[in-house]
Amino acid sequence: MTDLSVKINKLKLKNPVMTASGTFGYGYEFEDFLDLSRLGGIVVKATTSKHREGNKYPRMAETALGMLNAVGLQNKGVDYFVKETCPKLTKYDTHFFANVSDSTIEGYVEVAEKINELDYIPGIELNISCPNVKEGGMAFGTSCPSAFAVTEAVRKVYKKTLIVKLSPNVTNIAEIAKAVEDAGADSVSLINTLLGMAIDAEKRRPVLSTVTGGLSGPAVKPVALRMVYQVSKAVKIPIIGMGGISNATDAIEFLLAGATAIQVGTANFIDPQVTIKIIEGIEDYLIRHRIKKVTDLIGALEV
Amino acid sequence: MRKVIHSLKVLENKSAGGDNFTLLLEAPEPLPTITPGQFCEVKVDNDPTVYLRRPFSIHNVDYKSNTITLLIKVLGKGTAKLSGIKEGDALNVVYPLGKGFTISDEPKVLLVGGGCGVAPLLYMARVLNEKGIRPTILVGGRTTVDVPRVEAYKEVGETHVATEDGSLGEKGLVTQHSVFKSHLADFKRIYTCGPEGMMKAVAKAAEALEIPCEVSLENTMACGIGVCLCCVTETKEGHKCVCTEGPVFDSTQLNGWNIDKASTCSKPYLKNE
Numbered sequence: 001m002t003d004l005s006v007k008i009n010k011l012k013l014k015n016p017v018m019t020a021s022g023t024f025g026y027g028y029e030f031e032d033f034l035d036l037s038r039l040g041g042i043v044v045k046a047t048t049s050k051h052r053e054g055n056k057y058p059r060m061a062e063t064a065l066g067m068l069n070a071v072g073l074q075n076k077g078v079d080y081f082v083k084e085t086c087p088k089l090t091k092y093d094t095h096f097f098a099n100v101s102d103s104t105i106e107g108y109v110e111v112a113e114k115i116n117e118l119d120y121i122p123g124i125e126l127n128i129s130c131p132n133v134k135e136g137g138m139a140f141g142t143s144c145p146s147a148f149a150v151t152e153a154v155r156k157v158y159k160k161t162l163i164v165k166l167s168p169n170v171t172n173i174a175e176i177a178k179a180v181e182d183a184g185a186d187s188v189s190l191i192n193t194l195l196g197m198a199i200d201a202e203k204r205r206p207v208l209s210t211v212t213g214g215l216s217g218p219a220v221k222p223v224a225l226r227m228v229y230q231v232s233k234a235v236k237i238p239i240i241g242m243g244g245i246s247n248a249t250d251a252i253e254f255l256l257a258g259a260t261a262i263q264v265g266t267a268n269f270i271d272p273q274v275t276i277k278i279i280e281g282i283e284d285y286l287i288r289h290r291i292k293k294v295t296d297l298i299g300a301l302e303v
Numbered sequence: 304m305r306k307v308i309h310s311l312k313v314l315e316n317k318s319a320g321g322d323n324f325t326l327l328l329e330a331p332e333p334l335p336t337i338t339p340g341q342f343c344e345v346k347v348d349n350d351p352t353v354y355l356r357r358p359f360s361i362h363n364v365d366y367k368s369n370t371i372t373l374l375i376k377v378l379g380k381g382t383a384k385l386s387g388i389k390e391g392d393a394l395n396v397v398y399p400l401g402k403g404f405t406i407s408d409e410p411k412v413l414l415v416g417g418g419c420g421v422a423p424l425l426y427m428a429r430v431l432n433e434k435g436i437r438p439t440i441l442v443g444g445r446t447t448v449d450v451p452r453v454e455a456y457k458e459v460g461e462t463h464v465a466t467e468d469g470s471l472g473e474k475g476l477v478t479q480h481s482v483f484k485s486h487l488a489d490f491k492r493i494y495t496c497g498p499e500g501m502m503k504a505v506a507k508a509a510e511a512l513e514i515p516c517e518v519s520l521e522n523t524m525a526c527g528i529g530v531c532l533c534c535v536t537e538t539k540e541g542h543k544c545v546c547t548e549g550p551v552f553d554s555t556q557l558n559g560w561n562i563d564k565a566s567t568c569s570k571p572y573l574k575n576e
Contacts, residue, residue, distance in 0.1 A: 025530035032306040045530070053542055060525055060533035062355050067525060071532045074542060217354060269526040270346065270356060272308065272397065 002286045003293040006260050008238050009161045009186035011122055013040035013095060013261060016294060017251065017279045020242050020265030021046055021099035021125060022071065026085055027092065033272040037093040038279060040261060043125050046099040049107040051077040055132060061198035061207040066217025067266060068196050070210040072132045073101055078111045082118065090120050097163065101127035103136030105153050112158040123161030126154055129192035131169060131214045141167040144179040155184035163240060166190040173227045174234035181235045189240035189263065190231060191224045216266040218244040225257050232258025232299055246274065248281020258299040305335050306400065313392045314370065321448030322377040323419055324386050325362065328394060330369045337364045339427035340403030340519055340551040344527040345385065346395040353381045355525050360423035361399065374451060376419035400527050401550045404494050404517055406430060412438040413490040414460065415477055415505050417497025418449050423519060424496060425452065428459035437461065443477035446470050478504045488512050506554035507562050516554045520545045
């Protein structure tokens with residue numbers, strides 16, 4: 001019998017396959033397609049202190065093996081999330097993580113404090129890496145002092161598993177990872193989207209209303225893999241790897257590079273059942289290689 | 304309404320004139336319940352430059368033969384690839400998606416379609432027929448080949464055509480057609496799908512006469528199931544997802560679709576925007 005379970009801090013996931021924030025809604029949108037209780041974890045759409053309308057349409061551009069988005073953290077605010085959304089999540093046997101974002105440290109702290117009260121949410125993913133908002137978001141995640149400051153402030157009020165989601169739009173992601181580890185993060189997840197751009201040559205205009213947006217999909221996988229590898233050399237806390245993962249082989253590559261768990265994002269749009277196929281594929285790989293525990297793959301890259 | 308992912312078998316790929324074609328697709332198990340105006344997301348294989356699924360209105364549904372039909376116009380790489388699909392091939396399709404048209408018992412119904420945007424109106428008309436309602440259908444396009452499947456529409460409703468070059472039906476836009484200009488007030492429900500400019504003109508004319516009007520939007524989208532929030536449209540209640548809260552909306556709920564109250568023109572739909 002193979003053991004697929006992994007641990008993020010003290011939290012045990014039944015397998016290393018999670019879903020990435022902003023690509024899986026609140027989970028129940030996928031109910032017709034798969035049994036959510038089979039997933040290792042679900043990171044729900046970002047929540048901010050106040051309701052946000054997000055950016056103007058158009059917010060999406062398809063690119064070669066990927067897409068750009070500029071949604072801009074559209075959500076109904078933390079109070080709505082706590083009151084209306086969370087009660088719908090309690091019937092599934094998986095871990096739901098809230099993705100927390102805002103434009104000020106006070107805002108991050110407010111959201112984290114309110115979510116700390118929810119028994120059903122065992123952890124949060126602090127989003128200091130959204131490239132699509134004018135204030136906050138990625139601005140916190142692109143310098144060590146600000147990444148440290150927001151993580152430290154949230155750590156003071158948030159008692160459960162604290163994951164910090166890192167931006168790839170930096171010169172040295174390992175330094176940022178180290179800063180948030182020093183500030184008390186239990187785990188880091190990476191990468192958020194890469195800042196990109198698409199142009200409509202016929203119209204001589206940008207495709208996105210915001211001109212630039214975040215690139216995701218298979219196109220970013222090599223960059224993400226490299227960053228997970230670099231961060232794994234710099235920190236001791238578990239890493240959750242993501243960036244273009246579309247099948248079990250992709251997921252295993254991230255584990256070998258040093259990730260403890262992985263998140264599947266944009267691939268959910270192409271195949272709503274892809275997460276289940278990835279879980280089954282990882283199991284097949286372990287059997288085929290006569291490996292008993294998936295944790296034996298973590299950082300097992302032979303260089 | 305349950306959504307499914309099916310590998311649908313292509314029974315037929317037929318030209319519908321110009322750049323338009325229809326795909327007749329057979330489901331491997333009984334079809335889910337499909338409402339007119341709902342759509343599907345089709346995976347386009349073997350082309351790395353076509354990454355996302357492509358959304359298409361469901362043109363027709365036949366529960367007896369377990370088939371659906373799509374009416375598609377070649378507009379880009381995805382649709383070009385699909386136009387070459389062969390009988391016997393399989394298509395991976397997620398469906399039925401979104402909120403379709405509201406069906407009422409009102410017998411005086413007008414359906415207005417522009418170009419390939421007529422697609423969902425065939426199934427709509429057939430469902431109305433089952434309720435004993437024969438709708439009036441007004442379809443338009445630049446020239447004859449831009450108005451696909453006119454014969455199919457004639458079977459399900461009293462069909463009128465407008466072409467900008469006058470090559471088929473009356474010359475001009477659908478909003479300049481005699482049925483639209485002289486008899487609009489006879490209708491109690493209007494449903495429209497096609498280019499945004501056309502739908503806005505239809506919606507404003509309907510609003511002026513206080514006739515309920517539903518419009519079907521086709522914003523670019525990724526997921527199709529309301530999680531990526533890319534396809535939003537601005538409504539009176541803020542951003543709404545076209546894929547799940549639409550694609551069909553009551554036109555009065557959309558921002559920028561209403562009559563400009565300050566306008567001095569009493570019949571704004573005659574401005575021919």
